[in-house]
Amino acid sequence: MARPTIADIADRAGVSKGAVSFALNGRPGVSDATRARILAIAEQLSWRPHSAARALGASRVDSVGLVIARPARTLGVEPFFAHLVSGLQSGLSAHSISLQLLIVEDTEAEIEVYHRWHSEHRVDGVILVDLTVRDPRIDELKALELPAVVIGGRGGKGALPSVWASDRDAMLAVVEYLAALGHRRIAHVAGTPNFQHTQRRMRALRDAAPRLGLVDAPSLPTDFSDAEGAATTRKLLSQAVRPTAIVYDSDVMAVAGLGVAMEMGVSVPGELSIVAFDDSILTQLMHPALTALSRDTFEFGRQAAEVLLEVIAEPGTTINRRTADPVLTVRESTAPPS
Amino acid sequence: MARPTIADIADRAGVSKGAVSFALNGRPGVSDATRARILAIAEQLSWRPHSAARALGASRVDSVGLVIARPARTLGVEPFFAHLVSGLQSGLSAHSISLQLLIVEDTEAEIEVYHRWHSEHRVDGVILVDLTVRDPRIDELKALELPAVVIGGRGGKGALPSVWASDRDAMLAVVEYLAALGHRRIAHVAGTPNFQHTQRRMRALRDAAPRLGLVDAPSLPTDFSDAEGAATTRKLLSQAVRPTAIVYDSDVMAVAGLGVAMEMGVSVPGELSIVAFDDSILTQLMHPALTALSRDTFEFGRQAAEVLLEVIAEPGTTINRRTADPVLTVRESTAPPS
DNA sequence: TGCAGGAGCTATACCGGTTTATCACTTCAG
DNA sequence: CTGAAGTGATAAACCGGTATAGCTCCTGCA
Numbered sequence: 001m002a003r004p005t006i007a008d009i010a011d012r013a014g015v016s017k018g019a020v021s022f023a024l025n026g027r028p029g030v031s032d033a034t035r036a037r038i039l040a041i042a043e044q045l046s047w048r049p050h051s052a053a054r055a056l057g058a059s060r061v062d063s064v065g066l067v068i069a070r071p072a073r074t075l076g077v078e079p080f081f082a083h084l085v086s087g088l089q090s091g092l093s094a095h096s097i098s099l100q101l102l103i104v105e106d107t108e109a110e111i112e113v114y115h116r117w118h119s120e121h122r123v124d125g126v127i128l129v130d131l132t133v134r135d136p137r138i139d140e141l142k143a144l145e146l147p148a149v150v151i152g153g154r155g156g157k158g159a160l161p162s163v164w165a166s167d168r169d170a171m172l173a174v175v176e177y178l179a180a181l182g183h184r185r186i187a188h189v190a191g192t193p194n195f196q197h198t199q200r201r202m203r204a205l206r207d208a209a210p211r212l213g214l215v216d217a218p219s220l221p222t223d224f225s226d227a228e229g230a231a232t233t234r235k236l237l238s239q240a241v242r243p244t245a246i247v248y249d250s251d252v253m254a255v256a257g258l259g260v261a262m263e264m265g266v267s268v269p270g271e272l273s274i275v276a277f278d279d280s281i282l283t284q285l286m287h288p289a290l291t292a293l294s295r296d297t298f299e300f301g302r303q304a305a306e307v308l309l310e311v312i313a314e315p316g317t318t319i320n321r322r323t324a325d326p327v328l329t330v331r332e333s334t335a336p337p338s
Numbered sequence: 339m340a341r342p343t344i345a346d347i348a349d350r351a352g353v354s355k356g357a358v359s360f361a362l363n364g365r366p367g368v369s370d371a372t373r374a375r376i377l378a379i380a381e382q383l384s385w386r387p388h389s390a391a392r393a394l395g396a397s398r399v400d401s402v403g404l405v406i407a408r409p410a411r412t413l414g415v416e417p418f419f420a421h422l423v424s425g426l427q428s429g430l431s432a433h434s435i436s437l438q439l440l441i442v443e444d445t446e447a448e449i450e451v452y453h454r455w456h457s458e459h460r461v462d463g464v465i466l467v468d469l470t471v472r473d474p475r476i477d478e479l480k481a482l483e484l485p486a487v488v489i490g491g492r493g494g495k496g497a498l499p500s501v502w503a504s505d506r507d508a509m510l511a512v513v514e515y516l517a518a519l520g521h522r523r524i525a526h527v528a529g530t531p532n533f534q535h536t537q538r539r540m541r542a543l544r545d546a547a548p549r550l551g552l553v554d555a556p557s558l559p560t561d562f563s564d565a566e567g568a569a570t571t572r573k574l575l576s577q578a579v580r581p582t583a584i585v586y587d588s589d590v591m592a593v594a595g596l597g598v599a600m601e602m603g604v605s606v607p608g609e610l611s612i613v614a615f616d617d618s619i620l621t622q623l624m625h626p627a628l629t630a631l632s633r634d635t636f637e638f639g640r641q642a643a644e645v646l647l648e649v650i651a652e653p654g655t656t657i658n659r660r661t662a663d664p665v666l667t668v669r670e671s672t673a674p675p676s
Numbered sequence: 677t678g679c680a681g682g683a684g685c686t687a688t689a690c691c692g693g694t695t696t697a698t699c700a701c702t703t704c705a706g
Numbered sequence: 707c708t709g710a711a712g713t714g715a716t717a718a719a720c721c722g723g724t725a726t727a728g729c730t731c732c733t734g735c736a
Contacts, residue, residue: 003457017686018724018726019684019685029684029685030683031684049722050723051399052389052391052399052459053722054723055393056390056721056724057690057691057723057725058691058724085441089440089441098438098460099439100438103420103423116386119341119384226623259623262625281564281590285564285590285594344692345693354715356717357716360714360715363694367713367714367715388691388692390692393693394692394694395694396694459722
């Protein structure tokens with residue numbers, strides 16, 4: 001028999017459809033003996049619920065969504081999303097929830113997707129990444145009453161639930177280490193300034209500068225591309241007085257920066273120390289291998305999944321779960337200044 | 339009104355549910371005037387079909403699946419999948435079909451997913467990647483009668499529909515170029531030998547060697563990891579008589595190989611030319627930038643989506659669509675041997 | 677003995693669409 | 707003028723589950 005339905009099971013068990021539904025969902029209404037019999041038959045027929053039928057009846061689809069609004073070409077190289085997605089799936093599959101992934105060009109398209117998903121009942125909730133400063137998505141999602149969890153940005157008051165790690169502490173760990181090595185001129189090649197995490201990192205550096213006795217600690221915004229990472233590095237290294245260390249907001253930019261240093265004959269780590277936010281195979285492939293800030297992105301995703309499921313189960317709850325701080329993995333690209 | 343249904347539309351239009359369904363799906367049974375009226379009302383109420391309801395009624399879910407069976411850590415760096423997914427989505431979204439993406443550890447888990455998807459009616463069809471030599475997935479999918487399209491491997495007789503580019507021609511383009519530069523000792527750091535594309539590339543090189551007068555043209559299998567790529571390179575460069583050119587089956591391995599060359603003081607491209615199968619930002623970030631074989635992976639995905647939709651619409655049709663050949667992008671890592 | 681209450685189950689409505697059988701009405705050929 | 711075919715619609719069944727009202731026993735207690 002191809003694709004048995006609960007009616008088939010009901011027939012064989014000699015009970016009603018309703019009883020079968022009760023038994024299969026582990027809810028009261030049938031005796032233990034009957035339940036066992038029904039479960040055995042379901043098992044034997046290798047029955048699986050028809051997802052659409054269940055969705056229609058139970059008005060929940062057992063599926064959550066993730067929209068990534070970045071140009072596809074910048075996506076592949078960063079392991080961040082691949083790891084995040086794996087982690088999400090790991091957290092979701094335990095509850096047999098599936099993940100809808102969509103890559104779009106910009107935030108406008110992203111919001112449109114939320115509207116469509118909502119009106120077509122395609123997801124029970126969504127995960128938000130790359131939070132910007134006054135993020136338009138938050139109000140949209142609230143208006144839609146679509147459960148959502150923000151990744152990476154702590155929600156303020158009345159904000160959405162979130163899963164986050166401290167960008168501030170991460171940046172402090174980096175600059176305190178560099179300062180301890182003796183660096184006093186540290187530059188920061190930042191990401192897009194309208195991302196909240198970029199802002200937080202910039203602020204952390206600015207705040208820490210006086211305490212650490214930094215002479216100069218500029219944060220230079222970029223668009224996260226390797227091209228701008230390289231250009232910014234070139235500018236920094238062309239100054240009369242160069243920074244002795246540069247912190248990059250992504251591994252791709254750090255690699256591009258290393259290339260510029262080599263091209264300009266600036267030795268790393270002899271004349272310049274380099275640190276990358278976000279670790280990946282990229283940083284390890286370089287010569288010298290790059291000192292980097294490693295986060296457990298997989299675990300991040302797992303936790304986000306958990307929180308989202310809680311929010312879906314109990315709409316209105318606001319959870320702000322802080323995850324483990326990133327750790328600084330020191331490799332060959334950092335040393336005391338000469 | 340929140341989330342209007344076709345019953346609401348039927349009410350306002352003063353017609354039956356059935357008429358509304360006909361009108362909205364562009365099928366005969368209603369007059370043009372009525373159709374226009376219904377469409378206008380649907381538009382005004384911003385109605386969207388409830389995906390589960392439609393799936394239940396029409397026994398099709400407007401969703402296709404892609405399972406990637408690779409350890410998550412090796413995934414992120416290769417832009418291949420990110421571009422493929424983007425391309426797939428681009429081809430699918432035109433028909434309002436969504437993509438289910440799942441990352442699993444191994445083929446066994448992948449097959450299990452197909453069974454689940456099938457019995458839960460979660461997808462109308464699937465995309466297959468990383469075809470192996472006697473791939474167990476093919477028989478499974480045939481048994482399930484789940485429409486499928488193979489990416490990258492041309493199907494033989496009685497095989498599944500496919501979208502492919504010629505690995506053979508690609509490899510020939512590379513070695514013919516290297517031979518033209520004067521190289522006679524060309525090594526090939528290959529991928530996993532049970533992947534069909536690895537086999538085809540190895541065979542292409544072996545076949546072309548005599549014609550091009552190659553003295554030595556070994557293909558050395560690896561597991562596609564940077565570690566084995568490096569180790570294999572180290573072995574090659576430690577031989578008494580070194581190859582003057584190495585072709586790598588992935589960009590990650592090529593980068594690792596470049597690192598080994600630098601570490602061993604072998605100048606690139608002076609003493610060693612390097613070519614990478616698969617182009618990405620990685621190859622461009624290197625110094626020297628790597629000559630690479632670029633494929634339009636996005637377009638690849640788009641075509642795969644098209645073919646899959648055709649197969650779903652007309653099960654049984656076997657399409658083997660060949661896509662544009664990869665082109666060799668020459669950068670700084672190749673030169674005549676010294 | 678009568679009745680409340682609960683366990684165990686059935687029958688049925690329902691979710692929001694699609695599909696089919698049927699019907700009224702028009703048109704046109706014979 | 708009649709019958710056949712076609713058009714534009716309706717009503718109802720259906721997809722495969724879930725949710726709920728209600729029914730039948732059985733038990734316990736007054």
